[in-house]
Amino acid sequence: MTSSRQAVQRRSAWRVCVTTCRDPGSGSVWALGLPGPRSGSMRGRLLRAWREGAAAARGKPPWRVLFFGTDDFAAESLRALEAAREPREEPLIDRLEVVTLPSPLPRGLPVKNCAKQFQLPTHDWPDTGPSGQFDVGVVASFGRLLSEDLILQFPYGVLNVHPSYLPRWRGPAPIIHAVLHGDTVTGVTIMQIKPKRFDVGPIIKQEKYAVPSQCTAKELEAILSKLGANMLISVLKNLPESLKNKREQPNEGVTFAPKVTIAMSCIKWEEQTPEQILRLQRAIGATFPLQTLWMGNTVKLRDFVEVHNIRSFADQLLNEHGIVPGSVLYLKSSQTLVVCCKEGWVGVKTVILKKKLTAADFYNGYLHPWLQQNSKTLHRDCRFHTLKLTTVKETERKGNGGAQYKTKSA
Numbered sequence: 001m002t003s004s005r006q007a008v009q010r011r012s013a014w015r016v017c018v019t020t021c022r023d024p025g026s027g028s029v030w031a032l033g034l035p036g037p038r039s040g041s042m043r044g045r046l047l048r049a050w051r052e053g054a055a056a057a058r059g060k061p062p063w064r065v066l067f068f069g070t071d072d073f074a075a076e077s078l079r080a081l082e083a084a085r086e087p088r089e090e091p092l093i094d095r096l097e098v099v100t101l102p103s104p105l106p107r108g109l110p111v112k113n114c115a116k117q118f119q120l121p122t123h124d125w126p127d128t129g130p131s132g133q134f135d136v137g138v139v140a141s142f143g144r145l146l147s148e149d150l151i152l153q154f155p156y157g158v159l160n161v162h163p164s165y166l167p168r169w170r171g172p173a174p175i176i177h178a179v180l181h182g183d184t185v186t187g188v189t190i191m192q193i194k195p196k197r198f199d200v201g202p203i204i205k206q207e208k209y210a211v212p213s214q215c216t217a218k219e220l221e222a223i224l225s226k227l228g229a230n231m232l233i234s235v236l237k238n239l240p241e242s243l244k245n246k247r248e249q250p251n252e253g254v255t256f257a258p259k260v261t262i263a264m265s266c267i268k269w270e271e272q273t274p275e276q277i278l279r280l281q282r283a284i285g286a287t288f289p290l291q292t293l294w295m296g297n298t299v300k301l302r303d304f305v306e307v308h309n310i311r312s313f314a315d316q317l318l319n320e321h322g323i324v325p326g327s328v329l330y331l332k333s334s335q336t337l338v339v340c341c342k343e344g345w346v347g348v349k350t351v352i353l354k355k356k357l358t359a360a361d362f363y364n365g366y367l368h369p370w371l372q373q374n375s376k377t378l379h380r381d382c383r384f385h386t387l388k389l390t391t392v393k394e395t396e397r398k399g400n401g402g403a404q405y406k407t408k409s410a
Contacts, residue, residue: 137158
């Protein structure tokens with residue numbers, strides 16, 4: 001009786017589970033006997049040993065690829081991978097599946113739509129499909145950390161197509177921050193994913209790109225997405241050699257590109273220069289139109305332009321009417337609203353206040369009538385005010401479906 005009970009206890013203590021693995025060279029399936037949850041370190045060592053052995057067994061294409069992505073930048077890399085599956089003498093890809101994020105948007109995410117177009121098997125995160133059946137993972141604009149266990153399922157690890165010249169602009173919004181900060185040079189980096197932290201892995205391939213003057217974030221994204229897709233295919237053509245030559249990122253020059261929020265769209269007339277406002281528009285205007293306050297109402301501003309040769313006119317008004325940051329003038333000659341900000345003026349061609357208005361419409365319907373009724377009032381009262389957004393929790397607490405605003409006194 002005693003020996004029988006001891007045998008049961010020994011079996012319960014080990015709780016061996018079986019994991020099936022496919023040899024990337026021969027395609028044969030074999031099993032790893034892995035101790036259960038009580039022996040996580042041994043499980044990791046065995047998986048690493050399998051990964052190293054499997055990688056050595058398959059030294060050239062075609063690869064089986066699991067792709068992780070969401071947006072337009074990522075979709076360009078997915079299209080390149082799909083094109084590499086086309087029948088040829090030496091195919092690069094022979095299996096391609098996609099992992100993306102669930103989306104509440106009716107039109108869906110670009111990567112999901114692209115996968116549907118190509119009839120690729122698609123999995124909604126955190127589902128990643130069958131384990132141990134891919135040679136390499138590829139990530140582009142995915143926005144989720146991959147666990148160490150998931151990374152170890154790929155004999156060649158997981159590659160990341162990142163739209164910056166790392167280590168500058170680690171994080172989820174590198175293109176926007178490059179434009180926002182006036183970078184003249186950016187680039188694309190193919191790096192290897194590490195668990196627990198974003199964008200810190202070793203560099204496999206890297207190319208610089210000169211940012212065109214007046215380039216918007218959307219325009220730069222389209223350029224870098226094509227560059228990144230071409231670089232990815234180049235790496236996959238000679239993957240073992242590329243990984244052998246990888247290098248760690250330098251410790252110097254690290255910057256971070258945090259997620260963009262709608263609060264960034266509020267223009268700070270007292271703090272931002274004309275160049276900073278124009279860069280803000282090019283960086284986020286397509287996603288979040290820049291906002292301000294006019295007589296207590298929220299307005300959105302579009303079609304910003306540089307303003308030249310109004311300093312003498314503005315200086316005269318400054319002396320006569322007390323112009324301050326946010327003060328609005330109308331230049332009839334160019335049909336442009338010009339707004340005073342830190343160290344200068346910025347031009348605006350379009351205002352959205354209940355409906356879309358040209359600068360002339362805004363002047364005739366709002367600015368000119370106000371000036372006629374308040375002719376003795378200082379011009380400083382006829383101005384845009386800096387808009388400050390409350391938090392979502394504050395909005396919900398007030399029971400209003402829209403965002404709550406308050407002015408920041410100048």
